[in-house]
Amino acid sequence: MKGVHWGSLYDDFKNELFDTSELEKEIAELMIDDDVTKRKGIYQYVLTRNEKYLNIRAFSESQKRFAYERQNGICANCNAPFELKEMEGDHITPWHAGGKTNAENCQMLCKDCNRRKSGK
Ligand SMILES: [Zn+2]
Known part of the structure; x- marks a missing residue:
């Protein structure tokens, strides 16, 4: 994953196994999902599955x-x-x-x- 700074996140999760191609596909989809209002949180989300990181769009x-x-x-x-x-x-x-x-x-x-x- 070029240009992505996993930093301390990587340290926390390096012992877990990830299918990186699946993960990259999912990240690409999240990047263009209009309901994801916090793109910066995508990496935390795929690692933790906690939706709070994405700040999913609220209903108008x-x-x-x-x-x-x-x-x-x-x-x-x-x-x-x-x-x-x-x-x-x-x-x-x-x-x-x-x-x-x-x-x-x-x-x-x-x-x-x-x-x-x-x-x-
Ligand atoms: Zn009720």
């Missing part, structure tokens, strides 16, 4: 409003009614499973359900 206000109207203000998980401001956008198909940050893949969850789902 209009995408959230669209999903909210579609659900008639009902939380997709607990089926209780909420105000839009009491809810948060959630990826129906998770980003790591190929789900995009777009209106079709957005569902609104109440804050409690979203917190429980994402394990925050």
Whole structure:
């Protein structure tokens, strides 16, 4: 991987086996993924699989409003009614499973359900 400074990351992970050609292909795909807002975090991500390093794009206000109207203000998980401001956008198909940050893949969850789902 020319020009990439693995530095201390490499020291931490050198004992693990990586298929470098698969890894390079994945990195190339992440580089052009519009939902990855933090390109610098790609290397940390492929080593740790922690999505926080990529800062995956959040749903826009209009995408959230669209999903909210579609659900008639009902939380997709607990089926209780909420105000839009009491809810948060959630990826129906998770980003790591190929789900995009777009209106079709957005569902609104109440804050409690979203917190429980994402394990925050
Ligand atoms: Zn809920």
